[in-house]
Amino acid sequence: MSAIQKAPNRPLSTYLHKRPNTRLVALLALPMTWLVGVYIISLTLLLVTAFWFIDPFTSKVIPGFTLENFVNIFTVPAYFATSMRTLGIAIAVTVVCILFAIPLGIFMAKIARPWVRNLLAVAITLPLWAGYLVKLLAMRLTFTEEGLFNWLMAPFGISGPGFGIPVTILTLAYLWFPYMALPVFTAIRQLPLNLFDASADLGAKGWPTVFRMVLPLITPAIIAGSVFTFSLSLGDYLAARFVGGSTQMIGSIIASNINLNPPVAAAFSMVPIAFVVMYLMVARRTGSLERM
Amino acid sequence: MRRSKLALPALLAASALVLSGCATSSGELTLTVPDVPMKAELGAFEGELNIVNWSGFVDPKWVDPFTAETGCVVNSRVAGTSDEMVTLMRTGEYDIVSASGDAALRLIVGGDVAPLNMDLIPNFSDEIAEGMKGQIYDVVNGKPYGVPIGRGANLLQYNETVTGGAPESWDVVWEADSPYAGKITAYDAPIYIADAAVYLMSTKPELGITNPYALDETQLAAAVELLKQQNTIIGEYWSDPVAQITSFVGGNTVVGTSWEILKKFAAQENLKTTLPKEGSTGWYDTWLVSTTSPNSNCAYAWIDYTSQASVNGAIAMNFGMAPANIAFCATDADTQAHCDQFAAEDEAFWDQVWPWTTPIEECVDGRTDVKCTSFQDWTNAWVTVKG
Numbered sequence A: 001m002s003a004i005q006k007a008p009n010r011p012l013s014t015y016l017h018k019r020p021n022t023r024l025v026a027l028l029a030l031p032m033t034w035l036v037g038v039y040i041i042s043l044t045l046l047l048v049t050a051f052w053f054i055d056p057f058t059s060k061v062i063p064g065f066t067l068e069n070f071v072n073i074f075t076v077p078a079y080f081a082t083s084m085r086t087l088g089i090a091i092a093v094t095v096v097c098i099l100f101a102i103p104l105g106i107f108m109a110k111i112a113r114p115w116v117r118n119l120l121a122v123a124i125t126l127p128l129w130a131g132y133l134v135k136l137l138a139m140r141l142t143f144t145e146e147g148l149f150n151w152l153m154a155p156f157g158i159s160g161p162g163f164g165i166p167v168t169i170l171t172l173a174y175l176w177f178p179y180m181a182l183p184v185f186t187a188i189r190q191l192p193l194n195l196f197d198a199s200a201d202l203g204a205k206g207w208p209t210v211f212r213m214v215l216p217l218i219t220p221a222i223i224a225g226s227v228f229t230f231s232l233s234l235g236d237y238l239a240a241r242f243v244g245g246s247t248q249m250i251g252s253i254i255a256s257n258i259n260l261n262p263p264v265a266a267a268f269s270m271v272p273i274a275f276v277v278m279y280l281m282v283a284r285r286t287g288s289l290e291r292m
Numbered sequence B: 001m002r003r004s005k006l007a008l009p010a011l012l013a014a015s016a017l018v019l020s021g022c023a024t025s026s027g028e029l030t031l032t033v034p035d036v037p038m039k040a041e042l043g044a045f046e047g048e049l050n051i052v053n054w055s056g057f058v059d060p061k062w063v064d065p066f067t068a069e070t071g072c073v074v075n076s077r078v079a080g081t082s083d084e085m086v087t088l089m090r091t092g093e094y095d096i097v098s099a100s101g102d103a104a105l106r107l108i109v110g111g112d113v114a115p116l117n118m119d120l121i122p123n124f125s126d127e128i129a130e131g132m133k134g135q136i137y138d139v140v141n142g143k144p145y146g147v148p149i150g151r152g153a154n155l156l157q158y159n160e161t162v163t164g165g166a167p168e169s170w171d172v173v174w175e176a177d178s179p180y181a182g183k184i185t186a187y188d189a190p191i192y193i194a195d196a197a198v199y200l201m202s203t204k205p206e207l208g209i210t211n212p213y214a215l216d217e218t219q220l221a222a223a224v225e226l227l228k229q230q231n232t233i234i235g236e237y238w239s240d241p242v243a244q245i246t247s248f249v250g251g252n253t254v255v256g257t258s259w260e261i262l263k264k265f266a267a268q269e270n271l272k273t274t275l276p277k278e279g280s281t282g283w284y285d286t287w288l289v290s291t292t293s294p295n296s297n298c299a300y301a302w303i304d305y306t307s308q309a310s311v312n313g314a315i316a317m318n319f320g321m322a323p324a325n326i327a328f329c330a331t332d333a334d335t336q337a338h339c340d341q342f343a344a345e346d347e348a349f350w351d352q353v354w355p356w357t358t359p360i361e362e363c364v365d366g367r368t369d370v371k372c373t374s375f376q377d378w379t380n381a382w383v384t385v386k387g
Helices: A003-009 A011-018 A020-049 A068-075 A077-111 A114-129 A132-143 A148-156 A165-190 A193-201 A206-235 A238-243 A250-257 A262-285 B003-007 B010-015 B060-070 B082-090 B101-109 B190-203 B217-231 B241-249 B260-266 B296-307 B309-319 B326-330 B333-341 B375-386
Strands: B048-053 B073-078 B096-100 B146-153 B155-159 B184-187 B234-238 B255-258 B271-274 B280-290 B353-355
Touching: A011 A020, A020 A262, A068 A077, A068 A262, A077 A114, A077 A165, A077 A206, A077 A250, A077 A262, A077 B375, A114 A165, A132 A148, A132 A165, A132 A238, A132 B241, A165 A206, A165 A238, A193 A206, A206 A250, A206 A262, A238 A250, A250 A262, A250 B375, B048 B082, B048 B296, B060 B073, B060 B296, B060 B309, B082 B096, B082 B101, B096 B101, B096 B296, B101 B280, B146 B260, B146 B296, B146 B309, B146 B353, B155 B260, B184 B190, B184 B241, B190 B217, B190 B280, B190 B375, B217 B375, B234 B241, B234 B255, B241 B255, B241 B260, B255 B260, B260 B271, B280 B296, B296 B309, B309 B326, B309 B333, B326 B333
Parallel strands: B048 B073, B048 B096, B184 B234, B184 B255, B280 B353
Antiparallel strands: B096 B280, B146 B280, B155 B255, B155 B271
């Protein structure tokens, strides 16, 4: 049978072929319903609450307009300190992830044998298969007073840091590391080997090659990874609760206010958004976003 | 009493709710609450009942016989915190809630729950523990709103291997020179401010605190100051019971707030609980019925059913608290052991425990010359404590 004879049997294709606008609507209907109807509207509803009041007697939310919730973020010392602490933690997590990801990426892409590379790739992605809470509790058990870390380090006379900001940073880095390691590994793998040869021919040893050749070329990948590690750390609150000791993060404030004072929680949810937007603007200025 | 406020339209009173209060000549506190009618008589069962409850309060073991008897199908929604309970009840989708005292008064003054007609709950009887009757958090202006389920005290748990004995005072968790600095845990909720107030009642009598839930501005500031001092020696705050248990078992925590049931779950010989000389706070849970409940007949039937000794005791044992109906204790050796461990019949013990109560602007200690701080103030203060 020829194609011409077959055509009348496909009425939908024939119909859509003649109507490009209908085709476009059909293509985008589902994703746009999701994006606008579910994603953007619910987010907007939440953010609008940030301008509303709370009835001090009954804790009920009253629609209206006030900027007080935002002013409080800057004027209440505890709120401001928490925002800055969270920002610091998110930056530290990102830095730790970058420091681990680059050497690992170079080794995996350029030095390791194929089977070692595959093994490492599985090892990096394996934690993604485990539940988020499971991983948190695993870190909690590792760093408890009588946990694995102290047991391992006891012969060297070292005792763990205890729950606090350092363990929180470590835990978040553990949680988000795959999001940094994979793009960095892929980027390094795409670097042609002859670039390394050229670098060596020009007399560059290991470090100059990494800093002057590899690093500039994989910057877009690092930025792509850091968007994940940075923004995910900003929004996290369970890590602070389970391994943070008495550490309070933005997420902790949102979580403790979501029932008691929704406007404050909503106002605070703007803070990570503001940080991420600022970060993306800085990244854009470096020109990295265009090459992503 | 500012009677002029009572002339406001009922709608305004319910939404804006300006509270005013006074101590009457009999010494009884009067609060302004929206006028919600009480159910007059029981009708036909609606066939459905939606409950907001703590984990362990609703179990097929006692729900199935109830459904078989009344035809009311029970849908349970487990809440994690008192605040979540209040939020859920305000959606109007639930008929009944097992609220702790820190949620109960909020719901009562908000007009979210209705006063109860105790004539329709014959099982609420003399067998209910004396200390759970007529408390401020569920009986307002002489009208009962809640039927007691059970109670638990916020005790001081300690690791005996480290402390070498029971601490006599809460000072080990409050004072900056505590020998266990860095290994202290505290309950992570605004209501914990009351625990600071209880400690201040005996250490700083000059503040004049007579009820830890009636703090004026100065008294709240003093409590927050104490909590900030504690923040520097805290190992971790807990709101998740599992985290608290692993913290004690793992050695990260040596002393701190706990419940009898958490000690039981931790199942370690060296973990013990004590009620220090200053006394403490505690949670007293009660059934409250929604103002807008379309299934109020099923709700009354449920409250009556769960108030009988066997069911009330089963709930208490399942959750791990002292039952409200102490007739349950004498059932057999097991139940007596449970009641003894949780001090169910020991009113002298409970005399030292301040039941969780929502702080409101009207001072619940009866003072009328000052405005007290509301739960909203406490919530805001709590975040600043944790910095």
